[in-house]
Amino acid sequence: MTEATSKFDEMKQPDGGIRPAYEEYRQWHEEQASDLLRRKHLEAEGNFRRTGITFNVYGENEAEERLIPFDMVPRIIDAGEWRRLTRGIEQRVRALNAFMYDLYHRQEIIRAGRVPERLFRHNEAWLPNMVGFTPPGGVYTHIVGIDLVRTGPDEWFVLEDNARTPSGVSYMLENRETMMAMFPELFTRVAVEPVSDYPRRLAKSLAACAPPATKGKPVVAVLTPGIYNSAYFEHAFLADQMGAELVEGSDLRVVDGRVGMRTTRGFQPVDVIYRRIDDDFLDPLTFNPSSVLGIPGIMDVYRAGGVTIANAPGTGVCDDKAIYSFMPEIVEFYTGERPLLPNVQTWRCSEADSLAYVLDNLGDLVVKEVHGSGGYGMLIGPTATRREIALFRKKLEANPTNYIAQPTLSLSTCPIFTKKGLAPRHVDLRPFVLVSPDNIDITPGGLTRVAMKKGSLVVNSSQGGGTKDTWVLKD
Amino acid sequence: MLGRTANGMFWMFRYLERAENTARLLEAGLRMALTRDLVSSEEEWRSVIQTAGQRSAYEARHSSYTGIQAWNFILRDKDNPGSVLEMFNQVRTNARLARNVISSELWEAINESWMQIKEMLARPVTQSAVGQVVGMVRRGGTLVHGAMAGSMLRSEGYHFARAGTFIERGESTARILDIKYYLLLPSFSYVGSTHDTGQWDTVLRSVSGDRGYRFLNAGQIDARGIVEFLLLDERFPRSLAYCHGALRENLRALATLHGADGVSNQLMREADTKLANLTVDEVFDMGLHRFLIEFMTSNAAIANAIAEDYRFTG
Numbered sequence: 001m002t003e004a005t006s007k008f009d010e011m012k013q014p015d016g017g018i019r020p021a022y023e024e025y026r027q028w029h030e031e032q033a034s035d036l037l038r039r040k041h042l043e044a045e046g047n048f049r050r051t052g053i054t055f056n057v058y059g060e061n062e063a064e065e066r067l068i069p070f071d072m073v074p075r076i077i078d079a080g081e082w083r084r085l086t087r088g089i090e091q092r093v094r095a096l097n098a099f100m101y102d103l104y105h106r107q108e109i110i111r112a113g114r115v116p117e118r119l120f121r122h123n124e125a126w127l128p129n130m131v132g133f134t135p136p137g138g139v140y141t142h143i144v145g146i147d148l149v150r151t152g153p154d155e156w157f158v159l160e161d162n163a164r165t166p167s168g169v170s171y172m173l174e175n176r177e178t179m180m181a182m183f184p185e186l187f188t189r190v191a192v193e194p195v196s197d198y199p200r201r202l203a204k205s206l207a208a209c210a211p212p213a214t215k216g217k218p219v220v221a222v223l224t225p226g227i228y229n230s231a232y233f234e235h236a237f238l239a240d241q242m243g244a245e246l247v248e249g250s251d252l253r254v255v256d257g258r259v260g261m262r263t264t265r266g267f268q269p270v271d272v273i274y275r276r277i278d279d280d281f282l283d284p285l286t287f288n289p290s291s292v293l294g295i296p297g298i299m300d301v302y303r304a305g306g307v308t309i310a311n312a313p314g315t316g317v318c319d320d321k322a323i324y325s326f327m328p329e330i331v332e333f334y335t336g337e338r339p340l341l342p343n344v345q346t347w348r349c350s351e352a353d354s355l356a357y358v359l360d361n362l363g364d365l366v367v368k369e370v371h372g373s374g375g376y377g378m379l380i381g382p383t384a385t386r387r388e389i390a391l392f393r394k395k396l397e398a399n400p401t402n403y404i405a406q407p408t409l410s411l412s413t414c415p416i417f418t419k420k421g422l423a424p425r426h427v428d429l430r431p432f433v434l435v436s437p438d439n440i441d442i443t444p445g446g447l448t449r450v451a452m453k454k455g456s457l458v459v460n461s462s463q464g465g466g467t468k469d470t471w472v473l474k475d
Numbered sequence: 476m477l478g479r480t481a482n483g484m485f486w487m488f489r490y491l492e493r494a495e496n497t498a499r500l501l502e503a504g505l506r507m508a509l510t511r512d513l514v515s516s517e518e519e520w521r522s523v524i525q526t527a528g529q530r531s532a533y534e535a536r537h538s539s540y541t542g543i544q545a546w547n548f549i550l551r552d553k554d555n556p557g558s559v560l561e562m563f564n565q566v567r568t569n570a571r572l573a574r575n576v577i578s579s580e581l582w583e584a585i586n587e588s589w590m591q592i593k594e595m596l597a598r599p600v601t602q603s604a605v606g607q608v609v610g611m612v613r614r615g616g617t618l619v620h621g622a623m624a625g626s627m628l629r630s631e632g633y634h635f636a637r638a639g640t641f642i643e644r645g646e647s648t649a650r651i652l653d654i655k656y657y658l659l660l661p662s663f664s665y666v667g668s669t670h671d672t673g674q675w676d677t678v679l680r681s682v683s684g685d686r687g688y689r690f691l692n693a694g695q696i697d698a699r700g701i702v703e704f705l706l707l708d709e710r711f712p713r714s715l716a717y718c719h720g721a722l723r724e725n726l727r728a729l730a731t732l733h734g735a736d737g738v739s740n741q742l743m744r745e746a747d748t749k750l751a752n753l754t755v756d757e758v759f760d761m762g763l764h765r766f767l768i769e770f771m772t773s774n775a776a777i778a779n780a781i782a783e784d785y786r787f788t789g
Contacts, residue, residue, distance in 0.1 A: 051579070052571070052586045227571050236574040246575045251477050262478045264631060264785040265733055 069466030088341030125316030199241030478786035588615030737784030
């Protein structure tokens with residue numbers, strides 16, 4: 001799977017024809033004057049700035065708020081295709097939850113020899129004090145983001161599972177709001193599945209996982225590290241949209257066996273905490289004594305059924321790329337079915353044969369740290385210089401278990417708006433999945449991230465990637 | 476509502492009020508300086524800086540008082556923690572903290588005003604631009620207050636915001652009066668001199684009270700009337716009596732919403748007793764300066780009690 005063998009344009013067929021999902025959009029686009037579109041492009045940026053949809057970046061001196069580039073050409077998925085995808089996503093998320101339960105209970109999958117014990121024994125996200133404990137409703141991963149990439153008409157792959165604290169959902173929502181405000185007529189011509197009730201569904205899903213100690217209507221709070229966190233806008237946005245409190249660690253304290261938030265009326269119990277902080281910062285008594293962000297004693301309240309923490313502590317195990325490499329086995333073990341959504345082929349450098357192969361083919365592969373994220377600390381062989389490859393080789397040889405390798409996928413492209421008209425750019429897709437005790441809910445669409453630079457495969461916003469509105473067409 | 480969020484609402488509006496009041500002060504100073512010779516204009520800028528409470532910070536930075544130094548210091552100097560730009564930064568930071576309890580209209584009003592002011596203050600402000608900047612700061616305040624009036628729920632958040640507004644406004648009017656009080660004492664009079672009424676006019680302009688005062692007094696201007704107007708006239712929205720009354724109403728609403736009176740309501744009642752039926756002659760008898768100091772002390776004590784009563788920080 002190199003650049004040459006598969007190159008899939010989601011809008012255009014190889015013969016230049018427009019694929020059915022994009023027909024109506026493309027026709028509308030042709031009818032628009034190009035200077036109007038250019039003006040709209042600027043208008044969109046102004047709108048994001050005015051409403052403060054920004055993420056924080058830390059430079060040398062002061063924090064700076066930046067916009068994630070927004071591209072106004074939607075990424076379009078037809079109804080049938082989306083149905084196939086959702087079946088695969090649901091299967092995978094079901095398996096992830098069952099896997100988490102098993103890992104922290106009888107570990108049948110290890111006894112059965114399907115995944116090696118060392119996988120989680122050396123995993124920093126593994127939490128021994130979750131062993132034997134079942135979170136309220138049996139849900140570990142309340143909110144999951146499954147990163148998908150596409151390489152052909154029916155070729156979708158899972159690139160990554162984000163089971164700890166997936167972010168980006170506010171962009172899914174705001175991108176749609178922006179599109180509807182700018183091009184209302186487009187939405188009367190094309191029937192698009194709405195995404196706007198995600199916050200309501202999230203609130204409902206979280207409330208369904210309320211702990212036994214809850215009295216009356218569950219009180220939900222979003223726990224943020226604070227206004228200097230890069231995703232603060234999203235935390236505030238979700239709290240606002242859900243009608244939940246937006247709390248920081250310093251607002252919370254363990255009072256009479258419950259987690260209380262300091263309100264103007266004194267401490268009032270919180271039932272469900274949607275935390276957007278890492279495990280390490282949850283409870284200084286349990287995890288990180290030097291943390292100032294945590295709530296001392298919250299883990300004891302959690303284990304006693306006094307509060308629900310979403311996602312459950314210890315779910316970060318699934319974000320590990322070494323675990324990822326076993327997902328086909330994991331899906332099969334817990335669902336009894338073949339995975340509907342395949343993994344990208346992955347070489348585990350911890351295994352001697354794989355390591356040898358990877359070292360021989362560094363120039364063609366993408367090599368990632370097993371705990372890495374955000375596109376940092378990785379090698380993209382085909383675009384790396386000889387010197388970069390040599391340096392990376394040393395790191396890899398010194399600590400092979402820290403790495404996995406994958407082929408360089410030729411990600412599908414979608415058109416973006418440029419000064420010279422539409423131009424194809426590589427994209428991925430992060431659908432958002434909500435898990436409650438009796439339901440798995442997938443919002444139609446998700447966050448499409450797009451590499452704004454021609455030929456680039458890096459879609460991460462921390463490295464200049466942009467986003468698009470993602471449309472799932474109605475039947 | 477979280478105590479931390481209540482604190483954010485309270486300070487968001489204190490800082491907004493402070494930014495607006497500083498801009499008013501600057502506007503009045505600009506006008507005054509234009510009608511003065513070089514020497515007394517320097518004196519005038521010293522007075523503006525002092526009234527803004529920025530004298531020691533200014534003198535650490537500059538050794539002389541000129542208009543262009545003074546307004547740039549007041550508006551945008553990085554070494555001035557009370558600059559208008561810094562006040563607006565604080566308004567916006569607090570708005571971000573309280574983002575999930577303020578309406579989106581209010582948030583956008585704050586964010587847009589901040590963006591414009593930040594842009595205008597990105598470079599030193601020239602003489603020809605200073606009026607425009609001051610106007611924009613006032614308009615920013617007007618926009619924010621309007622968005623709040625038209626879109627915010629009348630719940631705790633609103634009342635904390637209003638309490639912050641009137642605590643700050645009362646403090647500001649009292650401070651301006653206290654620094655200029657010698658001009659307003661009955662013993663001080665160059666009756667009929669233009670210098671004198673010019674100073675009085677500046678005091679009124681610093682609190683946007685010149686029009687209101689003239690309207691009520693048919694153009695007659697005298698020190699006693701001005702003091703009465705700024706202290707006791709409940710029709711003027713920046714007088715101590717008005718601020719005091721508005722603060723009382725918002726504290727009462729908070730007590731009702733929380734089902735209990737706090738120390739702040741108690742202190743408010745004590746202050747009420749002192750202000751009730753007070754005449755301007757009684758103020759002069761007790762001493763204007765002493766009266767203002769007592770007012771500011773009581774105002775500060777009420778602000779602290781609000782923070783205590785409603786668990787702003789702990």
